[in-house]
Amino acid sequence: MIKPRQRRLLWVLAGVVLVATAVTLVLRALDANVMFFYSPSQVHAGEAPQGAAFRLGGLVEDGSVRRAGTAGGGVQVQFVVTDQVQRVAVQYQGLLPDLFREGKGVVVAGTLLPAGIFRATEVLAKHDENYMPPEAAKALKDAQKDVQRDVQRDVQRDAPMDAGTRP
Amino acid sequence: MIAELGVFSMVLSLIVAFVLACLPLAGAQLGIRSWVALARPAAALHCLLSLLSIAILTWCFRAGDFSVLYVAANSHSELPMMYKLTAVWGGHEGSMLLWQVMLACWTLAVAWRSRALPPAFVARVLAVLGWISVGLLLFLLFLSNPFTRLVPAALEGKDLNPLLQDPGMVFHPPLLYMGYVGFAVPFAFALAALISGELGAAWARWSRSWTLAAWGFLTLGILLGSAWAYYVLGWGGWWFWDPVENASFMPWLLGTALLHSLIVTDQRGAFRSWSALLAICAFSLCLLGTFLVRSGVLTSVHAFAVDPGRGLFILCFIVAVVGTSLWLFAWRAAALGQGGGQFGMLSRETLLLVNNVLFSAAALAVLLGTLYPLALDVLSDEKISVGPPYFQAVFLPLVLPAVALMGVGAVARWKLGTWAEIWRRLRAALAWSAVCAVVLVLSNGRLGPRISPATLLGVTLGLWCVLSTLAHAWQRLAPAWREGQGWQRLARQPWGWWGMLMAHAGVGIFVLAVSLADGLESKRETSVAQGETVELAGYRFRFDSLAPAAGPNYDAQRAQFSVRHGNEQWLMYPEKRVFRAQTMGLSQAAIDSGWTRDVFVALGEPLDEAGSRWTVRLQIKPFMDWIWLGTLMMALGAGLSLMDTRFRVARQRLPQRAPKALQERLS
Numbered sequence: 001m002i003k004p005r006q007r008r009l010l011w012v013l014a015g016v017v018l019v020a021t022a023v024t025l026v027l028r029a030l031d032a033n034v035m036f037f038y039s040p041s042q043v044h045a046g047e048a049p050q051g052a053a054f055r056l057g058g059l060v061e062d063g064s065v066r067r068a069g070t071a072g073g074g075v076q077v078q079f080v081v082t083d084q085v086q087r088v089a090v091q092y093q094g095l096l097p098d099l100f101r102e103g104k105g106v107v108v109a110g111t112l113l114p115a116g117i118f119r120a121t122e123v124l125a126k127h128d129e130n131y132m133p134p135e136a137a138k139a140l141k142d143a144q145k146d147v148q149r150d151v152q153r154d155v156q157r158d159a160p161m162d163a164g165t166r167p
Numbered sequence: 168m169i170a171e172l173g174v175f176s177m178v179l180s181l182i183v184a185f186v187l188a189c190l191p192l193a194g195a196q197l198g199i200r201s202w203v204a205l206a207r208p209a210a211a212l213h214c215l216l217s218l219l220s221i222a223i224l225t226w227c228f229r230a231g232d233f234s235v236l237y238v239a240a241n242s243h244s245e246l247p248m249m250y251k252l253t254a255v256w257g258g259h260e261g262s263m264l265l266w267q268v269m270l271a272c273w274t275l276a277v278a279w280r281s282r283a284l285p286p287a288f289v290a291r292v293l294a295v296l297g298w299i300s301v302g303l304l305l306f307l308l309f310l311s312n313p314f315t316r317l318v319p320a321a322l323e324g325k326d327l328n329p330l331l332q333d334p335g336m337v338f339h340p341p342l343l344y345m346g347y348v349g350f351a352v353p354f355a356f357a358l359a360a361l362i363s364g365e366l367g368a369a370w371a372r373w374s375r376s377w378t379l380a381a382w383g384f385l386t387l388g389i390l391l392g393s394a395w396a397y398y399v400l401g402w403g404g405w406w407f408w409d410p411v412e413n414a415s416f417m418p419w420l421l422g423t424a425l426l427h428s429l430i431v432t433d434q435r436g437a438f439r440s441w442s443a444l445l446a447i448c449a450f451s452l453c454l455l456g457t458f459l460v461r462s463g464v465l466t467s468v469h470a471f472a473v474d475p476g477r478g479l480f481i482l483c484f485i486v487a488v489v490g491t492s493l494w495l496f497a498w499r500a501a502a503l504g505q506g507g508g509q510f511g512m513l514s515r516e517t518l519l520l521v522n523n524v525l526f527s528a529a530a531l532a533v534l535l536g537t538l539y540p541l542a543l544d545v546l547s548d549e550k551i552s553v554g555p556p557y558f559q560a561v562f563l564p565l566v567l568p569a570v571a572l573m574g575v576g577a578v579a580r581w582k583l584g585t586w587a588e589i590w591r592r593l594r595a596a597l598a599w600s601a602v603c604a605v606v607l608v609l610s611n612g613r614l615g616p617r618i619s620p621a622t623l624l625g626v627t628l629g630l631w632c633v634l635s636t637l638a639h640a641w642q643r644l645a646p647a648w649r650e651g652q653g654w655q656r657l658a659r660q661p662w663g664w665w666g667m668l669m670a671h672a673g674v675g676i677f678v679l680a681v682s683l684a685d686g687l688e689s690k691r692e693t694s695v696a697q698g699e700t701v702e703l704a705g706y707r708f709r710f711d712s713l714a715p716a717a718g719p720n721y722d723a724q725r726a727q728f729s730v731r732h733g734n735e736q737w738l739m740y741p742e743k744r745v746f747r748a749q750t751m752g753l754s755q756a757a758i759d760s761g762w763t764r765d766v767f768v769a770l771g772e773p774l775d776e777a778g779s780r781w782t783v784r785l786q787i788k789p790f791m792d793w794i795w796l797g798t799l800m801m802a803l804g805a806g807l808s809l810m811d812t813r814f815r816v817a818r819q820r821l822p823q824r825a826p827k828a829l830q831e832r833l834s
Contacts (some may be wrong), residue, residue, distance in 0.1 A: 025560075025561065025564070026532055026535065026561050029556075029557050029560040030535070030536065030539065030553065030557055032556070032557075032558045032560075033553060033554045033557035033560070034539075034548065034551050034552075034553055034554075034557075035551060035552050035554060036550070036551050036553060037551075037552070055550075055552060067774060075692050075693060075694055075771070075782050083755075090542045093692075093785075094692045095692050095769075095771040095772075095782050095784050096771065096772065097754050098751075098754055099400075099751070099752075100751050109552075115536075117253060138550065154794035
């Protein structure tokens with residue numbers, strides 16, 4: 001015979017087990033479906049994963065959009081995403097969104113092929129013409145910052161040498 | 168001059184809202200009758216002034232007053248009149264003003280429809296709504312004033328975002344906001360009940376009608392938004408688990424839970440504090456949704472303005488509202504929420520509790536997926552996104568059991584049900600669903616296309632919902648029918664019961680349609696030259712010709728496709744539009760809607776200079792219209808339930824039942 005207190009304890013235990021299972025499932029699902037964002041500079045630095053899907057963002061380089069003729073149903077397209085420091089070639093099979101433009105911001109989702117080409121499964125450019133996806137804006141800004149830092153470091157490194165060689 | 172009048176009416180509106188927020192609340196606490204009596208006139212005046220300010224903004228748009236910054240940014244002299252008027256809520260400032268005006272209208276509706284409620288209680292409800300209005304008006308006046316002047320005035324406007332130039336956009340924002348803001352009313356009722364101590368069955372009954380109304384509007388608003396994504400965005404889908412969609416969907420999920428828990432509080436007096444907590448959380452999620460959509464922290468079509476100051480204000484506002492209400496809840500609910508009828512393991516109460524737990528968990532899972540990228544961005548400067556697979560993996564296992572138990576909950580008895588009775592009432596529906604499932608499994612791939620187990624499960628579940636709802640209706644009406652009194656019996660059923668049947672059947676049809684539309688869809692992205700034919704799932708699309716066409720403010724390339732299926736043949740005209748003011752391209756898909764399938768053709772872009780070869784997206788979506796039908800039935804169900812006389816009778820009887828202490832204090 002189960003006493004009311006034991007019964008309540010059983011209920012609580014059942015509840016805890018249920019919640020724990022739910023949380024585990026949610027976290028596993030989250031873990032499996034999270035996509036990280038990388039800029040072209042990060043891709044060149046080898047920070048992006050090989051084989052796993054991630055998002056890449058920046059500007060569509062002017063004059064880089066090429067179509068593969070009628071091969072692949074005529075919807076295969078290549079373009080270059082740049083953060084104005086580094087460039088990554090992107091391959092995509094499908095219709096481009098209305099707001100996809102050369103010189104405008106874009107975010108693409110897909111995987112990096114061993115050859116260093118990014119195969120996109122999704123192209124996101126779904127806002128108004130002046131809109132810049134925050135990720136793409138950040139990629140551009142970070143790349144600029146890196147360049148400036150490098151320049152500054154070079155200047156600082158060079159300065160004492162200059163001073164020393166001066167008579 | 169007229170724009171300054173708009174600012175002036177907003178300032179007056181703020182003053183009235185402040186009076187509405189303070190005096191009636193103080194009057195109800197201190198027992199000052201004249202202050203309590205102030206609530207209704209103040210609510211009416213507040214609503215009038217708010218309506219005046221939005222009317223002035225509309226006038227500015229109608230007149231094309233480009234010396235007003237917001238008008239210059241969102242309108243254009245060539246814009247058709249209808250879109251000039253809807254551009255009022257096409258941008259950030261105007262849509263926030265619409266939010267505030269909607270709130271003022273709901274406040275007036277509460278003041279008007281609750282004359283039979285205890286005056287002190289109504290005063291508290293209106294005061295809480297007044298406080299929310301004060302917060303919004305401060306935001307409007309200091310951080311997002313739609314009447315800000317542009318000096319010197321622009322010669323021409325920048326035009327409304329072409330994506331928003333669609334008839335669906337005329338109704339989507341107002342309806343969605345009616346729903347969003349409508350949840351402020353159950354929230355205010357919950358807070359008023361927590362303050363006054365009237366957290367009981369009567370409170371639940373008053374709250375129910377308002378929750379039903381808000382939920383119905385929110386359902387319609389989400390429906391229109393989703394239909395807009397399908398018809399205008401031309402991506403060939405109708406739900407993308409986009410953060411903005413989630414922002415409207417989370418309050419809907421909690422609203423659904425609230426609707427059902429209020430039934431228990433109303434009928435049995437149980438789940439009181441739980442209902443109050445749900446009301447608080449549902450409105451908090453509405454505010455959070457506004458924050459997500461309006462602060463620009465999310466990547467979305469809706470993120471008009473990226474202004475950290477605005478985001479910070481809304482965030483502080485949320486913290487203030489949620490903090491105060493949860494503090495009040497923690498302080499009062501423990502004492503007030505006790506009581507209510509006991510119930511057994513198998514009873515309608517238990518089943519409704521399961522519904523509540525599942526829907527709340529689903530809302531939480533969606534919230535986690537929506538906020539996780541933001542939290543990570545703030546904490547670690549890492550940009551991530553959570554894809555639709557997460558939402559499907561987490562959401563479906565939580566909501567499908569709730570859908571499966573829906574039919575059982577509707578027939579289970581209050582207090583204590585028996586398996587035998589439930590089995591007796593549902594065995595026919597269960598048997599028919601099982602037969603359909605078996606037939607589907609056996610015939611799979613032989614008669615039609617092969618369908619996946621997930622589709623099969625969805626179809627069976629949808630059928631089960633519809634059949635169990637029909638069985639429920641039949642069992643209540645059949646005995647009288649046999650005695651020849653069917654019509655009288657039919658007419659005697661309460662509206663609430665009809666509403667429940669309608670909404671539950673709608674859920675079934677929705678599940679059925681989603682399973683078929685997503686499980687059996689065929690799509691193809693390819694290129695086609697003029698005169699060529701491409702085939703998809705037995706439909707043959709021939710690209711006949713391409714001709715220029717001019718709209719009021721855009722130039723279009725209009726393609727003609729002749730589509731042949733079996734013996735039928737018809738023409739479809741997808742367009743590629745270029746808007747003159749923004750030189751932005753927009754493809755207008757051609758959709759042939761039918762009872763059994765939608766045929767969808769969208770133009771991509773030309774592959775050569777002459778435009779003889781284009782990329783196209785072709786789609787066949789079976790039973791797509793039934794998705795809209797199912798959703799519409801849910802909203803209609805809410806409307807039918809609202810007509811229930813039980814809500815009205817309760818209003819007339821309640822003054823006598825008001826707590827004695829309250830009456831003494833007021834006399």
